[in-house]
Amino acid sequence: MxxxxxxxxxxxxxxxxxxxxxxxxxxxxxxxxxxxxxxxxxxxxxxxxxxxxxxxxxxxxxxxxxxxxxxxxxxxxxxxxxxxxxxxxxxxxxxxxxxxxxxxxxxxxxxxDRLPEVPWCEDAIARGALRLCAVCDAYEARDQRIGIHGPADGLIGHARFLRAYSPDVALLPTDHALAGADAATARELGVRVLPPGGTLDFDGERCHYRTPEGDETFDTIYPYLxxxxxxxxxxxxxxxxxxxxxxxxxxxxxxxxxxxxxxxxxxxxxxxxxxxxxxxxxxxxxxxxxxxxxxxxxx
Missing domain, CATH: 3.50.50.60 (FAD/NAD(P)-binding domain)
Structure with missing residues (x-):
């Protein structure tokens, strides 16, 4: 019943x-x-x-x-x-x-949310090294080194929003490099574009983005997956x-x-x-x- x-x-x-x-x-x-x-x-x-x-x-x-x-x-x-x-x-x-x-x-x-498939994900979120909502907390991330992680075709809109909060914003594409209008917009915004397909890591305080070309450290990363x-x-x-x-x-x-x-x-x-x-x-x-x-x- x-x-x-x-x-x-x-x-x-x-x-x-x-x-x-x-x-x-x-x-x-x-x-x-x-x-x-x-x-x-x-x-x-x-x-x-x-x-x-x-x-x-x-x-x-x-x-x-x-x-x-x-x-x-x-x-x-x-x-x-x-x-x-x-x-x-x-x-x-x-x-x-x-x-x-x-x-x-x-x-x-x-x-x-589709989160990065890593064992440290929730710990990084709790510490603010990963953030899930720029509308909610970009104010707290102002002037930090910010990474935006996700498929290349969806990153520019997030970059435009977050660039108003920090001079140091980088795109971390998961699939392919930005091209055409998106690449031009990134240059106009002063946003760096790192090589695609890198891996994320977490040292207990900050996140890292690692590619064959090097390792970059970020105060916070927004994953848009x-x-x-x-x-x-x-x-x-x-x-x-x-x-x-x-x-x-x-x-x-x-x-x-x-x-x-x-x-x-x-x-x-x-x-x-x-x-x-x-x-x-x-x-x-x-x-x-x-x-x-x-x-x-x-x-």
Missing amino acids: ADQVDVAIIGGGPAGLTAATYLRRFLRSCVVIDAGHSRARYIPESHNCPGFPQGVSGRELLARMRAQAETFEARIVEARVERIENSGEGFTVSAGERRWHARNVILATGVA GHHSYADLLRGLGLPADEGELKVDLHQQTRIPGLYAIGDVVSGLNQISVAFGQAAIAATHAHNTLPHRPRGSVL
Whole structure:
């Protein structure tokens, strides 16, 4: 038998936990099904998250938000959703042997960064030697020696952004050398381009980029290797994702009524503050579509 809830929230990151807090304060039943893969857990310390002038780590933020949702008796289940089915009057969400039937579903799965396949990756992220979001923390990397690592065809846009923060920016292409307009733009920006296909290493403090032509040390490296999405959950619903990012309307609703998407899985700016707003919009709209439930009389 499936548990009955008003709303099933898939993902327990900042977006999903915010939605849960709103829905419980609307006196709606909801469940947060969380696989524990929020990108926020990688944040050593965020300084652009509203309300934390001294900064906050991703793990601390998640713990605080979970405690806040649980204050209003939000139910949080540790599980990985494998399937979402449209069951007529709502959806059936499955995770292993467990199932939930919900009038509405809010997708807050986020995306998973493709990280360098090295054993020291998480240690380097924790120390700021690898950084995953220039919008989030380029301010902290200003005037450092910055490397940008990834496929050549996607590096120039990141270089243009980061060149505003440091005079010493280098491109570390994983596949081939830059050519044509991209090579010319790199020269105009004053950005160095290193030989492609080098290897990354980490000495416990800084990252190194090694090629047959030499070894360069960087204070921080931004890897832009793409990401994995969780769009496979939607295949049974006939809702394809565009490069892992879903299209939604002004209410954060997909083209399937009752199915919402918030946070990094949605096209747009991947920021915690944006996820907060999207969660509030989706939760409020979902609440307003559910049957009205008058409170019992007080005698």
